[in-house]
Amino acid sequence: MASALTDKLSRLVQEMRGQARITESNVQDMLREVRMALLEADVALPVVRDFIARVKEKALGQEVMSSLSPGQVLVSIVNRELAATMGEGVSDINLAAQPPAVILMAGLQGAGKTTTTAKLAKHLIEKRKKKVLTVSGDVYRPAAIEQLKTVTKQAGAEWFPSTADQKPVDIALAALDYARKHFFDVLLVDTAGRLAIDEALMAEIKALHAALNPVETLFVVDAMQGQDAINTAKAFKEALPLTGIILTKTDGDSRGGAALSVRQITGAPIKFSGTSEKIDGLEVFDAQRHAGRILGMGDIVALVEQVTAGVDMAAAQKLAAKMKSGSGFDLNDFLSQLQQMKSMGGLSSLLDKLPAQMAAKAGQVDMDKAEKDIRRKEGIIQSMTPLERRKPELIKATRKRRIAAGSGVQVQEVNRLLNEFEQMQTMMKKMKGGSMMKMMKRMGGMKGMPKF
Numbered sequence: 226m227a228s229a230l231t232d233k234l235s236r237l238v239q240e241m242r243g244q245a246r247i248t249e250s251n252v253q254d255m256l257r258e259v260r261m262a263l264l265e266a267d268v269a270l271p272v273v274r275d276f277i278a279r280v281k282e283k284a285l286g287q288e289v290m291s292s293l294s295p296g297q298v299l300v301s302i303v304n305r306e307l308a309a310t311m312g313e314g315v316s317d318i319n320l321a322a323q324p325p326a327v328i329l330m331a332g333l334q335g336a337g338k339t340t341t342t343a344k345l346a347k348h349l350i351e352k353r354k355k356k357v358l359t360v361s362g363d364v365y366r367p368a369a370i371e372q373l374k375t376v377t378k379q380a381g382a383e384w385f386p387s388t389a390d391q392k393p394v395d396i397a398l399a400a401l402d403y404a405r406k407h408f409f410d411v412l413l414v415d416t417a418g419r420l421a422i423d424e425a426l427m428a429e430i431k432a433l434h435a436a437l438n439p440v441e442t443l444f445v446v447d448a449m450q451g452q453d454a455i456n457t458a459k460a461f462k463e464a465l466p467l468t469g470i471i472l473t474k475t476d477g478d479s480r481g482g483a484a485l486s487v488r489q490i491t492g493a494p495i496k497f498s499g500t501s502e503k504i505d506g507l508e509v510f511d512a513q514r515h516a517g518r519i520l521g522m523g524d525i526v527a528l529v530e531q532v533t534a535g536v537d538m539a540a541a542q543k544l545a546a547k548m549k550s551g552s553g554f555d556l557n558d559f560l561s562q563l564q565q566m567k568s569m570g571g572l573s574s575l576l577d578k579l580p581a582q583m584a585a586k587a588g589q590v591d592m593d594k595a596e597k598d599i600r601r602k603e604g605i606i607q608s609m610t611p612l613e614r615r616k617p618e619l620i621k622a623t624r625k626r627r628i629a630a631g632s633g634v635q636v637q638e639v640n641r642l643l644n645e646f647e648q649m650q651t652m653m654k655k656m657k658g659g660s661m662m663k664m665m666k667r668m669g670g671m672k673g674m675p676k677f
Contacts, residue, residue: 252284259303269455269486272310276485280306310485311512316469316494318345320353322440325404325412329437331430331465332445333457334418337473339369341445341499342415343376344507345471348497350381355410360385360400362393362433363417373415379504383409393417393429394436401437414439422457427464434465441468443496446487448472455486462491469496472510554650556614560606563599601634605642608632617643 256277263273283302320326328345332338342359349355359377363369370387377384385400397414404412416433419426434442444467446454461467470487475498488495495510606614608631613620620628620643629636 252281256281263485266485269490272486272489275489276306276310279309307485308512310489312488312494312510315509315511316496317509318349318353318496319441319468320355320411325358325401325409326441327401327412327414327437327439328441328443329414329416329430329434329439330443330445331416331461331467332418333422333447334366336418336445336447337499338418338445339363339372339415340376340502341471341473341507342373342413343380343382344499344504345497346377346382346411346413347380347504348507349411356408357382357411357413358385358400358404358407358409359383359413359415360396361387361415362396363415364389364391364393364396365417369415369417376504382413394432397433397437422460427460431464442466443469443471444487444491444493445471445473448475448498455490458487458490462493467491467493469493471495471497471499473499475500556606556609556617556646559646559649560603560614563603563606601632601638602642604632605629605634605639617646
C-alpha cells in the first residue's frame, strides 16, 4: 500500500534515527520532508497541515527516555499521528438492527463497488456467520446486474434478481421484502455510480437511503484516485450520513493519499481495505497496522493471519508426522507444500507485509520468476501418475519424456524437480532422531553459536 509514500517516509525514519537529540531545528527539517512526502502522495492540504501541527507540538514537548534515542521518539510520534489521522484502531461493521440489517454501498463508477459488495458478503458469511442477500440497483451500466450475480455466487451468498427497466427504489424494496420473508441476516444493496458526481446520482441514492433506512452506508473509494477521492468524499458526505469507508485497490502502485485524507474529510471511519482482486481480498482496516506499513515497519500481524488462514492444519500435521518418522515423504507431500504456498496468496503478497528492510533484501529475488517456478513444478507433479508420485524411483527416461510433454516443459526441468525432491527427502530423513543438530553443524549453520 502507498509504495511511494512508504519509500519516502522509510528513508526519513532512517535519517531521524541518526539524530543525537531533539531540537526545534531538526524537528523542522524532518517535518519539511514529511510535508513534501505527504503532498506528493496526494494527501489533502488541510489534512497535511493538521498532521504536521500535531507532530510538531508533540515532538517539541516530548521528554526522551534514556532507553530511547531522539530519532526513535520522533518515529513513534509520526507513527501514532499517522494512525490517528486514519482513525484509531478497528471500526467493525454494525449489524445491530432487526434482521435483515441493510448495508448501502455508495461511490463512483470504477471504484470497485460491485466486487467489494461480494467481498463484503464473503466476509460476513465467513467471519460473522451471517446469511447474506445481495441486490443491484445499477440499472444504467451494461452487465452490472449480471456482474453482481457472478461475484455473489463466488462469495457463497444469495443474489436477488433485478432488471434494467425497473426503478432502483422498487428493486431495493422488493429485495428487502424477500430478505425479511426468507430470514436473511444482511441485505447488501449495490448502487449505481457515475464517472463524475451529478445531481441525478445524488438524488437517486438519497431516495434509496430514505426508503431503506440502512444500518450502514459505506462509501467505496478507489485508493489510487488521490485528490479526486477527497472531492468525491466531500460530495457523498454532504448527500448521505456515511457510516464508514471501504478503500479499494490498496495493493496498487498508488500514492496513498486517499487513505490519509478520506477519514478526516468525511469524519467516517475506514472499515475495510481491498487488498487484491480475489473474492477474499478484503481485510478489516486497522489504522495502527496500516501506519506501520506506511512507515516501512511491515504488518507482521496480518502476515501471521494470512499464513494461518492459508495453512491446511491436517496436512501440516501429517507432514510433521512423516518428518518425525523420517520416512514416507513423497511427491504428493511436495505438491502439497507448493499448493499451500499458493493458498497463502503467493510470495509477493507475503513480501508486502514484511518490514521494509527485510522486504528490500527479499525483493532482490525475482518474485514473478519464483512464483512461475512454483506453478511449473506443480504442473510437472500433476502430470505424473499416482503411482509415480508415491514412488519417484520408478521415473526413468521414458516416463520423464511423457511427464515433460504433459506439463509443457523440457526433460531437464523434470530432472531438476526430481533432484530438488531427493534433496528435500534426504533432509527429512536427517531430521529423524534429533540428528538435525549434526546436519546443521555439517552445513556450517552452527558457526558462531554458543555452546551449551
